[in-house]
Amino acid sequence: MSDAGIWLAAIGTLAIFSFLYRDNPAYRAAEQILVGLSVGYLVVITVRTTLVPKVALPILDGDPWGIVAAVWVLLMWTRVSTRAGWLSRLPLAVIVGAGAGLSIPAMLKARVLSQLGAVIRPEIDVNAVVGAIGVLATLSYFYFTRPPTGAFRVAARTGTWFLMVFFGATFGYTIMSRLSLLIGRTEFLLGDWLGLL
Amino acid sequence: MVGVFGFAMLIQYFVPHPLGRVLYGRVLEWMQVIFAAGLVLGGATYAMSHLRTVSGRREGWIYSLLALAALTLMLAAGLIGGIDRGTLFLWLFNNLQAPLQQTVFSLLAFFVASAAYRGFRARNIDAALLLIVALVVMLGRIPIGEMTGPFLPDLARWLVDVPAVAAKRGILIGIGLGSVAVALRVMLGIERAWLGGRR
Amino acid sequence: MNLAQIDRRWIFVIVFLAVALPLLFPIGLVGEVSPRTQTMHDLIEALPRGATVIISFDCEAASWPEIGPVAEALVEHTMQRGIRIIGTSFLSEGTALGFELLSRHADAADYVQGRDWVYLGFRPQYVAAILGLGESITQEYPRDYINQPSEDHTLLGAVRSYRDVALVISIADDTMPQYWIEYAGARYGVKIAAGLSAVMVTTFTPYLDSGQLQALIGGLKGAAEYERLLGREGAGSRGMDAQSSAHLAIIVLVIIGNVAYFRGRGRS
Amino acid sequence: MRPLLVAALLVLIWTSPVTARATGSVLSGIAVEDVAWDDGTALQIHWRTKLDEDFRVLIVREGTDGLMDTLGLFPANVQWVVDDDVTPAGTYRYRLSVFDSEGILVFTAASHGLASPHANWFHRGRLGEALIILGVFAMILWGTFRRRDIYLRPIGGLSAIEEALGRAVEMGRPVLFSAGWGAQLDKPTTMAAMNIFGWLASRAASYDARLLFPTHDAVLMAAAQESARESARIEGRPDWYRPEDIYYVTGSQFGYAAALDGIMERQKPAVNLWLGTFAAESLILAETGNHIGAVQIAGTDSTIQLAFFLVTCDYTLIGEEVFAASAYLTRDSMVLGGLWAQDWLKIGVAVTVIAGLVGTLLDWDAIGGWLRGI
Incomplete structure (x- = not known):
């Protein structure tokens, strides 16, 4: 990293950190620059890796599919007009429809069947039993159409406890992860920039 | 339209015939292209809204000018200069965009602490359980926790591996069923609020 | 002063000090090496000299402070062992980071590009790319990251596909190792290991159980343990003091918060 | 080394007359079949043999377009191999050569006639999933259109x-x-x-x-x-x-x-x-x-x-x-009905878990095994 680069990065870092004190012009400036850069970055990457190879090049090669792709692009872009804007509902429908269709087998498989397979273990030990009870109890917490009474209520309560253990564990691990990031930025400020480390 | 594409994509999963695969490939490509077009459109909307602010000299127009400058710089660098190593595009990315992003990400460390301080109250059994598990995991994964013996690290590992995984599976199964139901209703046109129709 | 309503900026100051002070005045905590980290170390230790591994940088720049030390330790160990490396990346931002890391370590270890290591670079459609590498590496990547024809590299002359690869290590801050497991592992039978950010550890533990993943290390703590196995200090170990003190600071804060809460409730 | 060895052997087979050192047929019943319920890109090659794994079979595919490709060297006793690198339009013949433990060619033969893979309209491996999806759909639709007050x-x-x-x-x-x-x-x-x-x-x-x-x-x-x-x-x-x-x-x-x-x-x-x-x-x-x-x-x-x-x-x-x-x-009563169906599906899930675990206790892992398999 060049010296100019380090200074630039350091100033930006401090400007963002200043938000911790309160919202201020330095933060707003850094925020707007970050957002502007990131929009530019995404547009560049999108144009260069998707629109050029998948739309522009096929058209230049005379591939009719390229024209179909171009039509979708244009339909999407009708949004800028108030009169033709409704046409953009067509590409939206493709996304929603195809997305729904694609997700059904994927969801059932990855989120339901494979998880069930993992619960039903080939050997049964304490952990397998705790695991199975946890899954059943959590499911009963998500049971909506029955008043929580009797044994059902007990199961749902147990479910919330399992949920709380999960949330607690995630929280602990995530605190760990996030602190690592702060450690990295602090090392940059104290070490790379100020040379104190 | 939604239904046609939906069922076509669903049935395709069970059809190994090459015709299905060709169709599948095309639709995936269309989805990519539509998303890409949306991104460019988003960029344009973004530029337009800032342009309006600047030209109207509305409050904060100077920031909008900065945003526009950053956008233009990145676009020009990337579209004209290319995206390889040693280009202005990557220099901007490495020295400005990436560190800024990392810094915003690291703000989380502060927020996580503040959230823990205010949110972690043992108000009832549920909250106490959440609190204790989080503390055990935090202690179990640092050297100081390990110095107290193997109990804490082992407990932390067991909590993560057994009950937490069970709860996660329960949540996933519920989400899986819920997603399928929503997807099916959308495909059948029963649920249309995503396009503003009142069902 | 009502502790329950304390200005959150005081908390920010405490957290910052808890991180910065140990960095300035280190005490050198590293802690025990967990069995998981040991497994990863043994796995690389057991590879024969001259074997080839694929190291894939499947991460974003934002999480590099956490995942970078993990990558450093793994690359360093691999090169110490004289194992050849093929580098790839399936997330755009990881590409430049991986190249920089590998070139730096290669210089230090006298690794010759093309013979001992090759960096292939980025591919957007990762599932297709992972499958493609199983058929032919040079076909999937006709040119490497610095735009040289892959055929020219002696390393890729000998290593054609997963059949000649001893291990794939995915350095990831998200779910990418899952695709390596599902496509490269399940279909081509190549061994997979992962270097992860701490948040992802819970996600991949089940795969370790089932043997689909050979080994995993997670987060700065994993990096610190690995550095200890390598017998050196590094970003991971340096970070451990800060990590410990920050965890303790947060734990103390939580306790104070609860005490304040219960006292406030007792009064009212 | 192995690719080189294979290439060298390949040259040997196709250029020199075969010197079969073993008498009689060590390999018989070579057959090539289409793999059912797929996209028409796979053929299965079978053979029968009494040889053990010390003997290896080199399989070479010969397309009608004249292209030749080596599938690889397989232990003789596996008795079948799937070639999933063919195209639906092509027709193929396979040549099998047996080598002993020292790498000496002992036998070679080709499949009879030409085989061609077919593309199918249904993926049988996913039949179970299809039935489950249909079941789930039926349940949700029934709930959706049943319409009645739901708690x-x-x-x-x-x-x-x-x-x-x-x-x-x-x-x-x-x-x-x-x-x-x-x-x-x-x-x-x-x-x-x-x-x-x-x-x-x-x-x-x-x-x-x-x-x-x-x-x-x-x-x-x-x-x-x-x-x-x-x-x-x-x-x-x-x-x-x-x-x-x-x-x-x-x-x-x-x-x-x-x-x-x-x-x-x-x-x-x-x-x-x-x-x-x-x-x-x-x-x-x-x-x-x-x-x-x-x-x-x-x-x-x-x-x-x-x-x-x-x-x-x-x-x-x-x-x-x-x-x-x-x-x-x-x-909305239709959406509510869907929710009712989801709850019944959860009961189905719970029953499956319990049945699976009881099955495991009784040494019958069919449910868990099937779920882990897909």
């Missing part, structure tokens, strides 16, 4: 939305909605979030509350604008709809988080609704929201982020509750 256990966060809206109107401050940085219109969670948004838009229109929805995805923005405009029209308040309140910010995760922080600090929304798919930005958003004193209602299927929402927000919808939300809010 719903209360969910805290949802009743709070209505109150929170009222509060925003009283205070004259906007309502901020976000479907998360992970939201994309092709994800069911996002569809569910957009359903809630549609309901919210019509409520906001009728109260004349301002509703902000900064998005990270322009497709989502387009859908949300359509939804808000339509809702306003149905409520009879077309002038309420303001396209500039539903706008694109950036697709970059922390750029998005930074921008929303800024919006919250400056516009001071009375209510924040975080409903959808979130990643690490969740806590930045929720903490800032907390700081400005907004009422926050969150709901997500992103399991990792739930912990933060739970700690920072006033109400949190966990996982499936987000999907149930549109049923709760609209009280």
